[in-house]
Amino acid sequence: MSICFSPYRFTLHSPKALSFSKCMSSQSINQFQINHALHASSSCLSLSEKMRCGRDRVCSVSAAAARAEISTEASFRSKAPKDINILVVGSTGYIGKFVVKELVKRGYNVIAVARERSGIRGSKSKNDTLAELNGANVCFSDVTNLTTLEESLSNLGYPVDVVVSCLASRSGGVKDSWKIDYEATKNSLLAGKKYGAAHFVLLSAICVQKPLLEFQRAKLKFEAELMQQASEDGGMTYSIVRPTAFFKSLGGQVELVKDGKPYVMFGDGKLCACKPMSEQDLASFIADCVLSEDKVNQILPIGGPGKALTPLEQGEMLFQLAGKKPNFIKVPIGVMDFAISVLDLLVKVFPGMEDAAEFGKIGRYYAAESMLVLDPETGEYSAEKTPSYGKDTLEDFFARVLREGMAGQELGEQTIF
Numbered sequence: 306m307s308i309c310f311s312p313y314r315f316t317l318h319s320p321k322a323l324s325f326s327k328c329m330s331s332q333s334i335n336q337f338q339i340n341h342a343l344h345a346s347s348s349c350l351s352l353s354e355k356m357r358c359g360r361d362r363v364c365s366v367s368a369a370a371a372r373a374e375i376s377t378e379a380s381f382r383s384k385a386p387k388d389i390n391i392l393v394v395g396s397t398g399y400i401g402k403f404v405v406k407e408l409v410k411r412g413y414n415v416i417a418v419a420r421e422r423s424g425i426r427g428s429k430s431k432n433d434t435l436a437e438l439n440g441a442n443v444c445f446s447d448v449t450n451l452t453t454l455e456e457s458l459s460n461l462g463y464p465v466d467v468v469v470s471c472l473a474s475r476s477g478g479v480k481d482s483w484k485i486d487y488e489a490t491k492n493s494l495l496a497g498k499k500y501g502a503a504h505f506v507l508l509s510a511i512c513v514q515k516p517l518l519e520f521q522r523a524k525l526k527f528e529a530e531l532m533q534q535a536s537e538d539g540g541m542t543y544s545i546v547r548p549t550a551f552f553k554s555l556g557g558q559v560e561l562v563k564d565g566k567p568y569v570m571f572g573d574g575k576l577c578a579c580k581p582m583s584e585q586d587l588a589s590f591i592a593d594c595v596l597s598e599d600k601v602n603q604i605l606p607i608g609g610p611g612k613a614l615t616p617l618e619q620g621e622m623l624f625q626l627a628g629k630k631p632n633f634i635k636v637p638i639g640v641m642d643f644a645i646s647v648l649d650l651l652v653k654v655f656p657g658m659e660d661a662a663e664f665g666k667i668g669r670y671y672a673a674e675s676m677l678v679l680d681p682e683t684g685e686y687s688a689e690k691t692p693s694y695g696k697d698t699l700e701d702f703f704a705r706v707l708r709e710g711m712a713g714q715e716l717g718e719q720t721i722f
Contacts, residue, residue, distance in 0.1 A: 381466035381503055382596055386412035390463060391595065392502065393441070394418045394448050394493040395471035397429065399553065400508060402437055403588035404471055409440035411592055416461065417441040418448060418493075448472065448489040454496045464501035467595055468493055471508045474520050477667050478660035482520035490527050494534075504542045504601075505531060506594045511547040511606050511691075514679040518667055528604075535602060542601045544594035548587050549608040549676040549691065550579040552702040555619060559706040562623050567632040571672040574617030574635065578688065579676035580608025583702065586695025606678050609695050613677060613688035619699065626703050641669045 381389050391408055395401040396417035408415045417438045421431060435443055446457035458465060470493050474485040494505055509528060513521045528545055535541050558568055571577075590607055594600045614622075617633075624631045648662035675686040 382598070384466075387414060389466045389595070390414045390416060391467045391469055392416045392418065392458070392465045392493070392497055393469045393471065394489070395473065395508070396438060396441070396443075397434055398471050398473060399551070400584055400587055400591075401471035403584045404469060404508075404591050405438050405441050407585075407588040407592045408469070408595070413595070415441040416465070417443050418446050418454070418457070419443055420447065421445050448492055449484060451492045451495060454492055455499060458496055458500045461500075465497050466502060467504045467506065468497035468502045469506040469508075469591065469595070470494075471591075473508070473510075474523075476660065477518070477520045477663065479519045479663055480660075482518075482523045486520050486523035487527050491530065494527075494531065498541060503540055504544070504595070506544045506591060507531060507546065508591060509545050509547045511549050511608075511676050511678070512670070512674065513547065515674060518670055519663055520667075532602075544600045544602075545604045546587075546591055546594060547604065547606045548582055548590075549606075550581045551587070552581050552583050552697075552699060553711075554671075555579075555581055555699065556702065556706050556711055558620075559623060559703055560711065562620075562627050562629060563707055565629065567634045568620040568623065569634045569636060570616040570620060571636050571638050571641070574620065574633065575615045576638070576673050577671065577675050578613040578615045578686070580611070580613050580688065580691055580693060581699045581702075582607070582609035582695060583697035586610075586697050590694050606691060607694050608677070608691045609697065609699070610693050611698055613675075613691065614699065622700055623703050626700070627707055638669070638673055641665065641672060645669055 391413045393401060393405050393408065393415060396405050397419050401417075405415055405417050419434050419438070429437070431445065434445075442461075444457050444461070447453045470490050472485055472490050472493070474481045490507070494502075497505065507528065509524050510521070512518075513525050513528070516522050516525055531543050531545070535543050558566075562568055586609060587607070590605075594605070620633060621631060645662065645665045648658065648665050652658050652662045677686040677688055678690040679685070680687045680690055
């Protein structure tokens with residue numbers, strides 16, 4: 306059973322658009338990704354034990370009745386926003402909560418799936434979640450358990466038109482990556498499709514272009530299955546959104562610089578460029594994917610406005626805003642390589658250190674790889690081929706953090722600087 310709340314009632318009962326149609330959407334790129342992901346490790350983890358919750362909200366109808374109603378709908382795109390039911394999973398995550406807010410603002414009927422205890426280490430209660438997702442119908446369920454999730458959708462009493470997945474592993478650990486980035490995301494597809502969903506919007510990541518990490522492999526495997534299912538089922542479409550770096554991931558040193566500390570970077574500070582993007586702009590782009598037909602069945606890499614910035618350029622900007630003299634510490638990338646080799650050796654003796662080794666590899670990846678479109682012809686990252694969207698700039702973000710601090714910019718349970 307599930308608990309569902311509406312901002313309008315509570316009942317007890319037994320869920321500036323731009324066209325990038327040509328970006329990263331050629332058959333050759335898609336086919337490469339499908340083949341790569343389908344040959345990746347496919348061993349699935351056992352899912353968590355079923356969660357049982359009391360049911361609250363709306364009149365219940367049988368699954369059969371819901372499916373009968375679904376079959377009468379020709380296309381959700383012909384309906385008014387208020388009549389389009391959008392299921393959002395990962396709704397309490399860093400990006401998810403902004404996506405829910407944006408969809409509600411646009412007038413959609415939003416069903417936000419959340420855990421009973423959400424946030425980092427379950428720090429948020431049901432009341433916290435209801436307040437944070439104000440305007441949406443909040444459905445407390447468990448995306449890691451397909452049976453529970455399907456039961457929750459059955460209890461809603463109406464079909465689902467679109468699924469928006471903002472699910473992402475908080476830690477990036479091996480098991481957590483497959484449990485969330487693959488299994489839970491697939492559960493949301495299966496459950497949504499069962500109750501009528503015709504379109505699936507996936508928040509992925511631009512770094513899956515060069516998959517060296519476990520969470521990237523998990524995301525790619527799901528992407529491939531989503532594309533394959535769409536090709537086999539003419540009634541299901543998708544939009545795969547691959548954003549570049551978020552502002553929050555670049556803000557870890559703002560307060561240190563403000564306090565007179567040096568800015569730390571790897572190599573010469575030019576190894577990993579990106580077009581950083583705000584959470585609001587990304588949420589807006591994701592919401593565009595619901596109805597924009599030029600985003601249907603597309604892989605959509607996306608960055609923020611302006612030029613691509615290297616860590617060196619980000620540091621220089623930060624010192625200028627803080628009114629401080631530039632002071633950099635450049636760490637050889639080989640230091641991380643040595644640490645990772647040691648961790649890999651330790652894992653052979655102590656398997657429990659598997660995630661520690663993976664975290665080291667994540668840190669190494671983000672210290673060296675650009676978050677830009679990887680040109681398949683040259684094998685190089687291309688700022689020119691990375692589309693821009695939105696109006697929020699990194700400079701404005703830095704200025705705000707210098708004034709107000711990093712409150713609300715939590716990076717998750719494992720943060721590697």
